Amino acid sequence: MTVEMKLAVTANDVRSFSETNSEPAWFTTLRESAFAQAAELAMPKPDKTNITKWDFTTFPSWTVESDQVNALNELPAEVATLVDGESQHNVYVQRNNTPAFHKVSQELTDKGVIFTDIFTAMREHSDLVQKYFMTEAVKVDEHKLTALHAALVNGGVFVYVPRNVVIEEPLQAVFLHDNAEASLFNHVIVVAEESAAVTYVETYVSTVEEAKGQANIVAEVLVGDNAQVTFGAVDVLAKGFTTYVNRRARVGRDGKMDWALGLMSDSNTVSENITHLVGDNGSADSKTVVVGRGEQKQNFTTEIRHWGKDTAGHILKHGVMKDAAQSIFNGIGMIEKGATRSDAQQESRVLMLSEKARGDANPILLIDEDDVTAGHAASVGRVDESQLYYLMSRGISKQEAERLIIHGFLAPVVTQLPIEGVKKQLTEVIERKVR
Amino acid sequence: MSTLVIKDLHVAIDGKEILKGVNLTINTNEVHAIMGPNGTGKSTLASAIMGHPKYEVTSGSIELDGEDVLEMEVDERAKAGLFLAMQYPSEINGVTNADFLRSAINARREEGDEISLMKFIRELDKTMAFLEMDEDMAQRYLNEGFSGGEKKRNEILQLMMIKPKIAVLDEIDSGLDIDALKVVSKGINEMRGEGFGCLMITHYQRLLNYITPDKVHVMMQGKVVKSGGAELAQRLEAEGYDWIKQELGIEEEAEQDV
Numbered sequence: 001m002t003v004e005m006k007l008a009v010t011a012n013d014v015r016s017f018s019e020t021n022s023e024p025a026w027f028t029t030l031r032e033s034a035f036a037q038a039a040e041l042a043m044p045k046p047d048k049t050n051i052t053k054w055d056f057t058t059f060p061s062w063t064v065e066s067d068q069v070n071a072l073n074e075l076p077a078e079v080a081t082l083v084d085g086e087s088q089h090n091v092y093v094q095r096n097n098t099p100a101f102h103k104v105s106q107e108l109t110d111k112g113v114i115f116t117d118i119f120t121a122m123r124e125h126s127d128l129v130q131k132y133f134m135t136e137a138v139k140v141d142e143h144k145l146t147a148l149h150a151a152l153v154n155g156g157v158f159v160y161v162p163r164n165v166v167i168e169e170p171l172q173a174v175f176l177h178d179n180a181e182a183s184l185f186n187h188v189i190v191v192a193e194e195s196a197a198v199t200y201v202e203t204y205v206s207t208v209e210e211a212k213g214q215a216n217i218v219a220e221v222l223v224g225d226n227a228q229v230t231f232g233a234v235d236v237l238a239k240g241f242t243t244y245v246n247r248r249a250r251v252g253r254d255g256k257m258d259w260a261l262g263l264m265s266d267s268n269t270v271s272e273n274i275t276h277l278v279g280d281n282g283s284a285d286s287k288t289v290v291v292g293r294g295e296q297k298q299n300f301t302t303e304i305r306h307w308g309k310d311t312a313g314h315i316l317k318h319g320v321m322k323d324a325a326q327s328i329f330n331g332i333g334m335i336e337k338g339a340t341r342s343d344a345q346q347e348s349r350v351l352m353l354s355e356k357a358r359g360d361a362n363p364i365l366l367i368d369e370d371d372v373t374a375g376h377a378a379s380v381g382r383v384d385e386s387q388l389y390y391l392m393s394r395g396i397s398k399q400e401a402e403r404l405i406i407h408g409f410l411a412p413v414v415t416q417l418p419i420e421g422v423k424k425q426l427t428e429v430i431e432r433k434v435r
Numbered sequence: 436m437s438t439l440v441i442k443d444l445h446v447a448i449d450g451k452e453i454l455k456g457v458n459l460t461i462n463t464n465e466v467h468a469i470m471g472p473n474g475t476g477k478s479t480l481a482s483a484i485m486g487h488p489k490y491e492v493t494s495g496s497i498e499l500d501g502e503d504v505l506e507m508e509v510d511e512r513a514k515a516g517l518f519l520a521m522q523y524p525s526e527i528n529g530v531t532n533a534d535f536l537r538s539a540i541n542a543r544r545e546e547g548d549e550i551s552l553m554k555f556i557r558e559l560d561k562t563m564a565f566l567e568m569d570e571d572m573a574q575r576y577l578n579e580g581f582s583g584g585e586k587k588r589n590e591i592l593q594l595m596m597i598k599p600k601i602a603v604l605d606e607i608d609s610g611l612d613i614d615a616l617k618v619v620s621k622g623i624n625e626m627r628g629e630g631f632g633c634l635m636i637t638h639y640q641r642l643l644n645y646i647t648p649d650k651v652h653v654m655m656q657g658k659v660v661k662s663g664g665a666e667l668a669q670r671l672e673a674e675g676y677d678w679i680k681q682e683l684g685i686e687e688e689a690e691q692d693v
Binding site for chain 2: 384385386387389390391392393394395396397398400401404405407408409410411412415
C-alpha cells in the first residue's frame with residue numbers, strides 16, 4: 001500500500017532548486033530519482049513504536065533564508081557559548097538552511113582535509129562526494145524517509161580526512177534552528193581514510209519554542225582501515241518537529257568508531273544509530289543518553305553489526321523519562337556468520353521520574369556464529385533508594401541527591417564530549433529538562 | 436557541648452521488632468563503643484539514628500540537644516550534626532567523590548556562602564594525604580570500584596571533611612587489613628575532642644586497641660545489657676560473651692543478620 005504524501009514541493013521544484021544551487025548533474029539526478037521513490041517506498045518500522053500516525057512529510061517551506069555572520073559573537077548566545085572561543089579553529093555554523101559561519105585552519109587545508117558545507121563540497125569535490133553520498137552507509141531506497149531525505153537535502157557538512165592524517169583538535173558543527181518555519185534535511189558525511197583520525201562534534205540547537213517543519217537528518221561515517229572516528233552529537237531540537245535522525249557508520253579493518261550521542265530533543269523522535277563492523281578487528285563503542293519529557297514519544301535504536309572477525313561492539317544507553325514521555329530503547333548486537341571471536345556487549349538503563357512516564361529497554365542479541373562472546377544488561381526503574389539515603393545522610397537534600405544521581409547516570413556521554421562548550425551545554429540542558 | 440539521647444528505643448523492620456528498648460547517651464568529647472554478637476541489633480540502631488526508610492521506630496525517642504531527631508528527614512539529621520559511616524556505602528556512578536563532598540559541605544552553608552573551590556581543594560588534598568589516599572580518588576566516581584578498604588577510608592574522609600557533632604561508625608573496621616585499620620583509626624582519633632562525639636559499632640575488640648573508648652556497651656537481643664569502660668572490651672576479648680549471658684540469664688537464640 002502506498003501512503004499518499006502531501007508534500008509542499010514537486011519534482012519540478014526539486015530540479016529547479018538543484019539547478020539554482022549549482023549542484024552537479026549527478027546530484028540533480030539523484031534527487032529526482034529519490035523524489036520519485038519517496039512516493040512509492042514504505043515508511044520504516046521502528047521496533048515497538050507505532051509511527052503510522054506521525055507526520056514526517058508536511059512542512060511550511062523547504063528552505064528559508066537566514067543571515068550570515070562575520071563573527072561568532074554575532075550569533076545567538078546559545079551558539080556562541082558552544083564554541084570554545086579562539087581555541088576552536090575549525091567551526092561550521094549553519095543557521096536553519098544557510099551556511100552562516102565557517103572557519104578552518106590553514107594547517108588542515110594544507111594536509112588536504114576538507115571540512116565544509118555539503119553543497120560547497122559538491123561543487124568543489126564533486127567526485128569525492130558522489131563516491132560516498134548514500135552509497136556505502138545509508139541507501140536512498142531503504143524506506144520513504146531516506147528517499148525523502150535524499151530528494152530534499154538542504155544542508156549539512158562534508159568532512160574528508162586523507163590517509164595518515166591525524167587531526168587532534170575536534171571539528172565542530174553547529175546547526176542553529178531559529179526560524180520556526182525551517183525544516184532540516186541535513187546530510188553529514190565524515191570520511192576518514194586509511195590510518196586517519198578525526199573527532200567531529202555536532203550540535204543541534206533550537207532557539208524557537210515550537211517548530212513547524214521537519215527534521216530528517218542523515219549522517220554517514222566511513223571509517224577506513226586502521227582509522228579512528230569519534231562522533232559526538234548533542235541534539236536539542238524543539239517540539240513540533242517530527243525528527244528522523246539516522247547516524248550510521250561503516251568501519252574497515254582495524255578501524256575504530258566511537259559515538260557519544262546526547263539526544264535531548266523535545267520532539268517526537270525516531271533515532272537510528274547503526275555501526276557496521278565490516279573489516280576484521282574493527283571496534284565500535286556507542287554511547288547514548290536521553291531525557292524525555294512532556295508528552296513526547298521517542299524510539300532509539302542502536303545497533304552494532306559484526307561482519308568481520310575479532311570485532312568488538314559496546315552499546316551503552318541511559319535514558320531518563322519524566323512527565324508522560326514514552327521511549328523505546330532498542331539495542332541490537334548482531335553477529336553475522338563468519339565473524340568469529342567477536343564480542344557484542346550492551347547495557348540499557350532507563351530511569352523513570354514519574355508515574356506516567358514509560359520506558360522500555362529492549363535488548364536483542366542476534367548471533368549466527370558459535371565462537372563469540374556476547375552479553376547484555378537492561379533495567380528500568382526508579383532512582384535507587386539506597387543511593388538517595390546515602391547522599392541524604394551527608395546532608396544533601398532529596399532534590400539535590402536526585403539531581404546528582406541523574407547527572408551521574410547521564411555522565412557517560414557528557415564526559416566523552418571533547419569540547420568544553422558542548423559539554424557544558426549538555427549538562428545545562430539535562431539540568432533544565434530533568435528539573 | 437552536644438548530646439545525643441536515645442530513650443527506650445524500639446525499632447522494627449518489616450513488622451519484626453529488632454530493638455527492644457535501647458537507652459544511650461552520647462556527649463561530644465566522648466567515644467563510645469557498642470559491641471555484641473551478630474544479629475543483636477547494633478546496625479539497626481545505627482540505621483534508626485540516621486533515619487533509614489526501611490527501619491520503623493515504633494516507640495521511644497532520639498534527641499540531639501533537645502531536638503526531636505525522629506521528626507527530621509535524613510538530610511536534616513545530617514545537617515543537625517549527625518553522621519553515619521556506613522557498613523556498605525552506596526556506589527554512585529558518574530558523581531565524582533570531589534563533587535559529592537563539595538555538595539555535602541555546601542548543603543550545610545547558606546546560599547551565597549558556599550565554600551570556595553580553592554579552599555575546598557586545599558582541605559580535600561590535606562585530608563586525603565592524612566588518610567594516605569591516592570590523589571585520583573577525588574576524581575573517581577563515588578565508591579565505584581573502590582575496594583572494601585578504600586570505601587572505609589572514604590567514609591572517614593567524609594567524616595573529616597563534614598565534621599559532624601556526633602558520628603556513628605557502623606563496623607568501620609570490618610574487612611580492613613591492619614594498615615588500613617591504622618589509617619582509619621588515625622582519622623577518628625584526629626577528630627576526637629571538644630566538638631566531636633562518636634559511637635563505634637564493632638564485632639571486634641581489635642579496633643579498640645587503636646581507638647580507646649571512654650565507654651563500652653554490650654548489646655544483646657535488641658538491648659544494651661551492660662555498660663562499662665575500656666576494660667569491659669578487654670574482658671569480652673578474653674572471655675567472649677557467655678559470661679554476660681549467664682550473669683543476666685539470657686537464653687541463646689538463633690543468630691540473624693540485622
